[in-house]
Amino acid sequence: MKGQHAVLGSGSSQTQVLGTARRERLTVVDNEAVGPYVLLRLERSGIEPGVPGQFFMLEAPCQLLPRPMSLCLAPPGELAFLLEPIGPGTRALAALAPQERIYVIGPLGNGFDLAVERPVLVAGGIGLAPMPYLSEALGGPPALLGFRSERHAEAARLLPGAEVVVEPRLVTELLPGEPSDILACGPEPMLEAVRELAPSAQLAWEAPMACGYGACYGCVVEVEGRYIRLCIEGPVL
Amino acid sequence: MNVPVLNASGCLDALTAPEVAATLDAFVTKTVTPLPREGNPPPRIAEVDGWMLNSIGLQNPGIEVFSTSVLPRLQDLGVPLWVSVGGFSSSDYKTCCERLDDLDAAQVIELNLSCPNVDEAPETVVELVQASRSATSKPLYAKLSPATPDIAELARSVADAGANGLSLVNTLRGLALDQATLRPRLALGTGGASGPALRPIALACVYACANAVELPIVGIGGVMSGADVIDFIAAGASAVALGTVLFADPLSPARIRDELERARSRGYSSAVEIRRLAHGLAFASRT
Numbered sequence: 001m002k003g004q005h006a007v008l009g010s011g012s013s014q015t016q017v018l019g020t021a022r023r024e025r026l027t028v029v030d031n032e033a034v035g036p037y038v039l040l041r042l043e044r045s046g047i048e049p050g051v052p053g054q055f056f057m058l059e060a061p062c063q064l065l066p067r068p069m070s071l072c073l074a075p076p077g078e079l080a081f082l083l084e085p086i087g088p089g090t091r092a093l094a095a096l097a098p099q100e101r102i103y104v105i106g107p108l109g110n111g112f113d114l115a116v117e118r119p120v121l122v123a124g125g126i127g128l129a130p131m132p133y134l135s136e137a138l139g140g141p142p143a144l145l146g147f148r149s150e151r152h153a154e155a156a157r158l159l160p161g162a163e164v165v166v167e168p169r170l171v172t173e174l175l176p177g178e179p180s181d182i183l184a185c186g187p188e189p190m191l192e193a194v195r196e197l198a199p200s201a202q203l204a205w206e207a208p209m210a211c212g213y214g215a216c217y218g219c220v221v222e223v224e225g226r227y228i229r230l231c232i233e234g235p236v237l
Numbered sequence: 238m239n240v241p242v243l244n245a246s247g248c249l250d251a252l253t254a255p256e257v258a259a260t261l262d263a264f265v266t267k268t269v270t271p272l273p274r275e276g277n278p279p280p281r282i283a284e285v286d287g288w289m290l291n292s293i294g295l296q297n298p299g300i301e302v303f304s305t306s307v308l309p310r311l312q313d314l315g316v317p318l319w320v321s322v323g324g325f326s327s328s329d330y331k332t333c334c335e336r337l338d339d340l341d342a343a344q345v346i347e348l349n350l351s352c353p354n355v356d357e358a359p360e361t362v363v364e365l366v367q368a369s370r371s372a373t374s375k376p377l378y379a380k381l382s383p384a385t386p387d388i389a390e391l392a393r394s395v396a397d398a399g400a401n402g403l404s405l406v407n408t409l410r411g412l413a414l415d416q417a418t419l420r421p422r423l424a425l426g427t428g429g430a431s432g433p434a435l436r437p438i439a440l441a442c443v444y445a446c447a448n449a450v451e452l453p454i455v456g457i458g459g460v461m462s463g464a465d466v467i468d469f470i471a472a473g474a475s476a477v478a479l480g481t482v483l484f485a486d487p488l489s490p491a492r493i494r495d496e497l498e499r500a501r502s503r504g505y506s507s508a509v510e511i512r513r514l515a516h517g518l519a520f521a522s523r524t
Binding site: 018019023059063064065066088089103105207208209210211213214215216217218219220221222225226227232 | 247248249250253254256257267275276278279280281282283284287288289291293296432433481483484485486487488
């Protein structure tokens, strides 16, 4: 079936929709604990991993709406997503067992611009999620990670060689003094702080999102006094 | 059974997802108001116990930009267009309807008379329909709130005021609190609740209005499957519009149509026939 031009309609588990994004039902390979986080590994089927920083909508069992997740790792034949089980949707995803199947749509949105000369990756907490895949695409640049506890910092093993700090120290304390191209993902206060120190940084934002393809206008962020849809204009801004 | 499948207003952007819009029998625009609106501050979306809450706040470019630059691009998609209009006074509705009246691309005007996320117009729903009617000869569909004490009576009144059809129903106002902080999860507090839990409420409204007026009805509220469409047709709708399901599954229009096709093989071949099952002979003979 791979490579076959799919048509709109049911009966097929593999369907082209929304430009290059596809909607398919993927099989769970495994769910692995990574500190307090969970790495959800899915069989890739015909879904492309896309550009680092792009995202996917993952069906969460027994939830009405899918949940947006950026890709963490793209080993051959798989797509892996790093989750923090904090609400009903992420807990349902973290509880998936091997062989269970969920619908996935993607890749969606705009990822990081990889044409950078001196990349430095900066992430806070679950903002680590897109970094391993991004690091691979950029050939393993320097990476700075901040976590709120030693237990959360166990997830740093997904990005070997990264410099790690734990609160009360903040990842922004590690930002290099010399000119560099910052690519960052993390909680909003962290991204604001990074932007303050490095105005040209590429920042991956998140927002509650119902659809991921511009339909709901739910995921807006304010940019220069206008509300723009993060799923269409971002999530990397 | 040929049942037109539309999107509910505000649940699809045909310009960012033309492939999805192309699978609909008509595309209903996001509500347009006389002046541009940035909409409500985020967060605008929350899910709670099988309901979705939204508080978008009618973000739109205003009727002038819509008419001159959005509508022509929508027309290029080749899908029949319904334009949803809203506002904060009868003159707002009149302004929008007047502007659309000579634009051929707008085949139907849906009056959003029931957005739970913005201030209400001081006039009654009937006055808003009358004002709109005075401004256009296009077909007018009145989109009503399910939070109406006697929706059948309201349906009779909007029919008398010149509505040509009903869109039933809009969302219900709801509130979700963050469990840790007990603060509202949406920036402005409440939002419009939608999803499958809304369906029995919407069905009750369709059933009551179908008995009260002879206007065509677009059934809206928690349609997730072909079986749900059959429920709405049996209750008295002649078309359905998809809302929340489109967010989770952009391919749902084709899937639902497929499921409807399969229903035909179970013997449900006409709308009249299944309405008879739900309403009895007297109703069916009227249709």
